[in-house]
Amino acid sequence: MGRKTKPKSRCCVSAVRCENCPLRMLEEGTLPRGYTVRHHKLVKVSRSRRARSAQSARAA
Template sequence: MGKKVRVGSLKIKQKCCVSKKRCSSCPVRLLKEGRLPPGYTVHKRKLVTVKKKAKKSAKAKQLREERAKATRTAA
């Protein structure tokens, strides 16, 4: 059984256990049903806050731009 987090009135597992029959606190199932609280999403089967995911994707975008710039100057 995964570690659970209380978000509002819901107890949600932090990570999906990938069982064929989704349990009642599975973040993937709650996202699909639209019952996930605002400010939360699922990324790679893990429950994350929207801010954290946006910050991570912004950092990845910045790294891609730096690499593209480096390859242009090297060529």
């Protein structure tokens, strides 16, 4: 059910978000696994960070 389009690498910071805006996809939860948005840019999450977040999710 996810989107077929890839997110843009950078948000254009317009008031109306486009369909493949990384901020919009992050908000909707449709970003590809292993990616996040920092400072309006699409960045890949490091493996160690993903492992830590998985461990904390299991502990809770």
